[in-house]
Amino acid sequence: MKPVAIAMLSLTHGHTRKYYQTLKENSKLRWVAVCAESAEIKRHFDSLGHGVPCYLDELEMFRKHPDIEAVVLASANQRHLAQMKLCAERGIHMLSMKIPSFDMAEYDEMIQLVAHHGVVCQIELELHYNPVVHRIKQLIQKDAIGPILGFQATNITLSPVWAFPWQGVPEVSYGRRQKLNTSDSRFRGGALCDHPHIFDMIRWMTKSDFESIYAEVGKNLRPDIEVEDVLMVAGKMRNGVTFLLDPSWSRLEERLKVPGPGWEVYPKRMEVNISVIGEKGTLMADCFGPNVYHNGAPNDRYTVQYTYFDEWIGMMDEFVACIREKKTPMINLPWHRRTIEAMNACYDSIECGQPVSF
Amino acid sequence: MHSILTRSPQVSSASDALRHLLEKYNITAPSGWTLALTPQDMDPHSIAFVSGTHLVQQNLTSTLLPLRPWREERRFIELRSIVEKQTVENVSLLRFRCFSPSQTETLKELLYREFDLCEWIGGGTITSLFSTITRDSVANIILRLSNGVVASIEASILQPTGSTRQDRHEVIASRGVTCDRVVDTQVAQESIYLFQSSNATVYTDTDAELFGFSADVITLIRAALRQCQSPIPIETLQAQHRHLAKVVDTAFQSAATNRRITL
Numbered sequence A: 001m002k003p004v005a006i007a008m009l010s011l012t013h014g015h016t017r018k019y020y021q022t023l024k025e026n027s028k029l030r031w032v033a034v035c036a037e038s039a040e041i042k043r044h045f046d047s048l049g050h051g052v053p054c055y056l057d058e059l060e061m062f063r064k065h066p067d068i069e070a071v072v073l074a075s076a077n078q079r080h081l082a083q084m085k086l087c088a089e090r091g092i093h094m095l096s097m098k099i100p101s102f103d104m105a106e107y108d109e110m111i112q113l114v115a116h117h118g119v120v121c122q123i124e125l126e127l128h129y130n131p132v133v134h135r136i137k138q139l140i141q142k143d144a145i146g147p148i149l150g151f152q153a154t155n156i157t158l159s160p161v162w163a164f165p166w167q168g169v170p171e172v173s174y175g176r177r178q179k180l181n182t183s184d185s186r187f188r189g190g191a192l193c194d195h196p197h198i199f200d201m202i203r204w205m206t207k208s209d210f211e212s213i214y215a216e217v218g219k220n221l222r223p224d225i226e227v228e229d230v231l232m233v234a235g236k237m238r239n240g241v242t243f244l245l246d247p248s249w250s251r252l253e254e255r256l257k258v259p260g261p262g263w264e265v266y267p268k269r270m271e272v273n274i275s276v277i278g279e280k281g282t283l284m285a286d287c288f289g290p291n292v293y294h295n296g297a298p299n300d301r302y303t304v305q306y307t308y309f310d311e312w313i314g315m316m317d318e319f320v321a322c323i324r325e326k327k328t329p330m331i332n333l334p335w336h337r338r339t340i341e342a343m344n345a346c347y348d349s350i351e352c353g354q355p356v357s358f
Numbered sequence B: 001m002h003s004i005l006t007r008s009p010q011v012s013s014a015s016d017a018l019r020h021l022l023e024k025y026n027i028t029a030p031s032g033w034t035l036a037l038t039p040q041d042m043d044p045h046s047i048a049f050v051s052g053t054h055l056v057q058q059n060l061t062s063t064l065l066p067l068r069p070w071r072e073e074r075r076f077i078e079l080r081s082i083v084e085k086q087t088v089e090n091v092s093l094l095r096f097r098c099f100s101p102s103q104t105e106t107l108k109e110l111l112y113r114e115f116d117l118c119e120w121i122g123g124g125t126i127t128s129l130f131s132t133i134t135r136d137s138v139a140n141i142i143l144r145l146s147n148g149v150v151a152s153i154e155a156s157i158l159q160p161t162g163s164t165r166q167d168r169h170e171v172i173a174s175r176g177v178t179c180d181r182v183v184d185t186q187v188a189q190e191s192i193y194l195f196q197s198s199n200a201t202v203y204t205d206t207d208a209e210l211f212g213f214s215a216d217v218i219t220l221i222r223a224a225l226r227q228c229q230s231p232i233p234i235e236t237l238q239a240q241h242r243h244l245a246k247v248v249d250t251a252f253q254s255a256a257t258n259r260r261i262t263l
Helices: A016-025 A039-047 A058-064 A077-088 A104-117 A131-141 A197-206 A311-324 A333-352 B014-024 B074-084 B107-122 B215-229 B234-257
Strands: A004-010 A029-036 A070-073 A093-096 A121-123 A148-154 A210-217 A231-237 A242-246 A273-278 A282-286 A292-294 A303-305 B034-036 B048-051 B064-067 B089-101 B126-134 B138-145 B150-159 B166-175 B177-179 B192-195 B200-203
Touching (some): A016 A029, A016 A311, A029 A039, A058 A077, A070 A077, A077 A093, A077 A104, A093 A311, A121 A311, A121 A333, A131 A197, A131 A273, A131 B192, A148 A197, A197 A242, A197 A273, A231 A333, B014 B034, B014 B215, B034 B215, B048 B215, B064 B215, B064 B234, B074 B107, B074 B166, B074 B177, B089 B107, B107 B150, B138 B234
Parallel strands (some): A004 A029, A004 A070, A070 A093, A093 A121, A148 A242, B034 B048, B048 B064, B089 B150
Antiparallel strands (some): A148 A273, A231 A242, A273 A282, A282 B192, B089 B166, B126 B138, B138 B150, B166 B177, B192 B200
16 A cells, blocks of 8 residues: 655644654655744754654645645644645645534535545544543443443543643634633633543444533633633433533643643643443443553652553554545544534533533 | 454454554564464474563573563553653662462463563662572562662462452652552552442453453564564573573572572
């Protein structure tokens, strides 16, 4: 199979650095170029020594590398539509970050673009390629717990806003400046926007759709950011499954500009735990555990040192297969639309103080 | 349900899985290789990737590549990295424990692995040890590495049949402690607990590319892949094996003579 010539755009998304190793090592990919959002980001990328040309102008990159077949849109949410147009019009396949857009009209434009130009657009929901999640799906499929009655999940992390400032800017993260509600000075665009995984996963695991959603926002742990950082979500699926989701930035962090050792204040910087309650049994899972632990440098705090981070390998394998075999990705734009709608419904519920029905 | 990680039919055996990864990452392997999951799988006429533990009581032939698959376990990679990068500084003690069922390994095999982990994570070679062993099943050992680090190993192969290995690897330094078990716990945690009756069924899956294989098979495949990717000469591998086998013998000798022995 001819390797897919691939590039990356912007390099401003928090997941950017996760791709570097996979793009270099996977023989099904040929990493051709990147385009940085700013001179500072270009300097940093060049300093990593990947030997991949880095541009500051997307058009220049495409002009100089007409062989580019696919890109990773490693950019802020607000940039996605423009970049998708740029790529789709050139017949270039796309791996989009986890939030294509919160603006549903914009989202539908993306769906039309992809359909019109016949390109692959896969959404980066890497949790599907996590072996623990795969085991959960398999157990549910094998009826290990019987019909599902309840579902709880956390996707709680520290806040990335100090390292990736756009995630704290409502216009860039959510797409517009919209207050949480009339009596709240904060805006949409915070922790919720960072954590779509559990809203997607419940749909896969329960094989059902959202019926109603209620969300409540807490007092910010970080009073100096203008977006929400803690919230809770409860509701029901159409098949009667009751759920509780926690997509908060409830783990405090050191305000580092470049993520690295010592970022976390709470020992575990990221947690995705899933409980599924069925008529025949209950399943409890930690998708990123067990790990190893230390209280050494740089801050001498008890810290979880993660051991599992290879989700990007499987995800890129699927992306390549979709391009070469003309298949539709598991997480494609039309499928993902409902997940985004559900997240918007959380904001609507926070705004009106009542559950929102679908 | 759309399933991405289910192995394709051509990846139904460990050898097929290794072949698949070699192809995926464009890695060349020695011609005619075999992957020996058990001593019975070893073919004396072809290059055999095999765990060194299976060779602890056997003579080496020129085609046997004694690997140390546990070095592919992510928790050990991270523990070593924490020491190597001086996240914990000035290591003083290693406190290792491993209780296994005898159906899965002999005491010699268990000690072979734990001795290697002492050296690999501790960053020195074993220079002396004192050992007490009861009925070839239980051992308590204190050893010293060339860099002055002292280590203790609590070992047993008397865990009930069918139970999982219970181990713990703790590194104590003047700046910080690191461990593969969470603080205030005794037994290993798992990723998934499935409660269908009074006892939970547990699962810990760590490798998406090799999903469905047991942890021991996964690490052997990964070790073989690494050997193909960055080959270590067979003479070096066999010399390392002879060293570990000698440390194991020394442990039994120390127990028999009730003496601390310098290697």
